[in-house]
Amino acid sequence: MLSKKTKYGLKALTYMAKKGGNEPILISEISEKENISKKFLEIILLQLKNAGFLGSKKGKGGGYYLIKSPEKITVAALIRILEGPIAMLPCVSLNFYEKCDDCPDEETCSLSRLMIEVRDSTLQVLENKTLADLT
Amino acid sequence: MLSKKTKYGLKALTYMAKKGGNEPILISEISEKENISKKFLEIILLQLKNAGFLGSKKGKGGGYYLIKSPEKITVAALIRILEGPIAMLPCVSLNFYEKCDDCPDEETCSLSRLMIEVRDSTLQVLENKTLADLT
DNA sequence: AAATACCCTAGTAAATTAATAGACTTTATT
DNA sequence: AATAAAGTCTATTAATTTACTAGGGTATTT
Numbered sequence: 001m002l003s004k005k006t007k008y009g010l011k012a013l014t015y016m017a018k019k020g021g022n023e024p025i026l027i028s029e030i031s032e033k034e035n036i037s038k039k040f041l042e043i044i045l046l047q048l049k050n051a052g053f054l055g056s057k058k059g060k061g062g063g064y065y066l067i068k069s070p071e072k073i074t075v076a077a078l079i080r081i082l083e084g085p086i087a088m089l090p091c092v093s094l095n096f097y098e099k100c101d102d103c104p105d106e107e108t109c110s111l112s113r114l115m116i117e118v119r120d121s122t123l124q125v126l127e128n129k130t131l132a133d134l135t
Numbered sequence: 136m137l138s139k140k141t142k143y144g145l146k147a148l149t150y151m152a153k154k155g156g157n158e159p160i161l162i163s164e165i166s167e168k169e170n171i172s173k174k175f176l177e178i179i180l181l182q183l184k185n186a187g188f189l190g191s192k193k194g195k196g197g198g199y200y201l202i203k204s205p206e207k208i209t210v211a212a213l214i215r216i217l218e219g220p221i222a223m224l225p226c227v228s229l230n231f232y233e234k235c236d237d238c239p240d241e242e243t244c245s246l247s248r249l250m251i252e253v254r255d256s257t258l259q260v261l262e263n264k265t266l267a268d269l270t
Numbered sequence: 271a272a273a274t275a276c277c278c279t280a281g282t283a284a285a286t287t288a289a290t291a292g293a294c295t296t297t298a299t300t
Numbered sequence: 301a302a303t304a305a306a307g308t309c310t311a312t313t314a315a316t317t318t319a320c321t322a323g324g325g326t327a328t329t330t
Contacts, residue, residue, distance in 0.1 A: 002223045004319065010246055011237075027276075035237035040320055046277070059328025060274045075249065088137045102146075102170035110269040111145055114210065114260075121256045125249075134245040139288065162307075175289055181308070194297025195305045277326070287316075295308070300301100 006082040008036045009044045013053070013078065014134040017070040024056070024063030044082070051081045070131035076123060078131075086126065087119040094119070141217040143171045144179045148188070148213065149269040152205040159191070159198025179217070186216045205266035211258060213266075221261065222254040229254070 011034045016025055027045060031038040045064050048054045055067050066073075079086055080095055090098035091106055092115045103109050146169050151160055162180060166173040180199050183189045190202045201208075214221055215230055225233035226241055227250045238244050 001220060001225070003317090007224065007246070014245065024275095037320065039322085042276075043320090049276095056276060057328080058274085058276050058326075059330095061329065062275050062327090064276085085136060089142065090136070110149065111142070114264055114269065117264075118257055118260050121260050122253055125253050125256050129249055129252075134249065138286090159306095161305095172289060174291085177307075178289090191307060192297080193295075193305090193307045194299095196298065197296085197306050199307085272330085274329080275327090278324085280322085280324105282321080283319095285316105285318075288314090290313080291311085293309085293311105296306085298303100298305080300303080 002079070002083055005040070005044055006079060008034070008041060009048060009082045010075070010078060010134070012036065012041060012045065013048070013066070013073075013131055016064070016066055017131045018135045022065060024061065024065050026063045029063075048078075048081065053078070053081070066131075070135065073131040074127050075129045075131070075134070076126035079126065086122055087115060089115045092116045092119055137214070137218055140175070140179055141214060143169070143176060144183060144217045145210070145213060145269070147171065147176060147180065148183070148201070148208075148266055151199070151201055152266045153270045157200060159196065159200050161198045164198075183213075183216065188213070188216070201266075205270065208266040209262055210264045210266070210269070211261035214261065221257055222250060224250045227251045227254055 012030050015030050015034055019025060027041055028038055030036065030045075031041050045054060045056075049056055049064070053067060053073060054064050056062070056064050076086065085093040085096035087093040087096075089100070089112065090096065091100035091103070091109075092112050100106055100109070100112070103112070106112050147165050150165055150169055154160060162176055163173055165171065165180075166176050180189060180191075184191055184199070188202060188208060189199050191197065191199050211221065220228040220231035222228040222231075224235070224247065225231065226235035226238065226244075227247050235241055235244070235247070238247070241247050
């Protein structure tokens with residue numbers, strides 16, 4: 001299950017991409033239009049900025065804006081920033097791998113083999129969908 | 136991410152299926168062989184029993200045993216019992232559906248459309264894998 | 271100088287996770 | 301009948317995560 005944070009982040013970015021243009025968009029505007037707590041959204045957008053997806057401008061006329069074009073932002077990349085691993089188990093995660101502690105040998109573990117299949121089929125979808133597909 | 140509970144449950148059932156036979160298997164045996172806290176495993180196996188996957192026998196010579204044959208138990212069904220929804224959002228879950236509260240119209244929601252795709256590709260794997268495939 | 275809008279630190283209530291403790295019940299064996 | 305084995309039930313708990321909220325700080329524009 002995706003957390004609200006991830007869901008909100010995806011909705012906020014979709015809103016921004018839909019709107020297009022290069023002018024900064026207010027947190028409060030996104031917050032109102034997408035029914036997201038403004039303070040919570042601040043945290044989310046800041047995180048997306050630190051990850052290199054958004055730029056920001058302070059002061060009057062300020063706000064957040066997309067840095068890359070929506071076609072170049074995959075949903076998989078966004079979920080990894082906001083949520084963390086996409087895989088169902090840490091021991092089969094590509095970007096957040098952690099060793100399995102109760103499992104003597106990951107190579108021969110039938111559960112990990114299955115979860116690799118699940119991961120790959122999920123990535124097949126998420127790596128090929130971009131922000132542009134959500135608009 | 137799957138919880139430890141789900142992971143332990145899958146490993147325990149895999150152990151049982153691998154062992155085969157009809158004799159009851161001790162909680163403590165599974166607990167030791169699979170490195171799972173015995174008390175935690177008690178809870179898990181009881182839940183699987185209440186869900187109709189396991190039978191149990193009390194007293195000396197007792198334990199847990201599989202009720203159905205491993206080929207007839209899909210991994211999807213087990214995850215639904217132990218973990219809950221397989222979908223990434225409640226509003227696209229087949230078995231644990233919940234209405235989206237911040238979304239005015241689910242029909243036209245691009246995010247939900249994407250998450251339906253993810254769900255279906257995950258289910259394509261999990262509905263077609265059984266306990267027998269894990270042995 | 272004043273207003274605007276993002277930035278930063280801190281805290282917190284609620285829920286979930288991953289157990290643990292201990293008494294109770296049922297069953298097989300001696 | 302006594303005993304030991306083995307699952308069952310109730311309760312509790314520590315740690316973590318989630319989903320926020322409060323309030324002030326800083327940069328920018330007018």
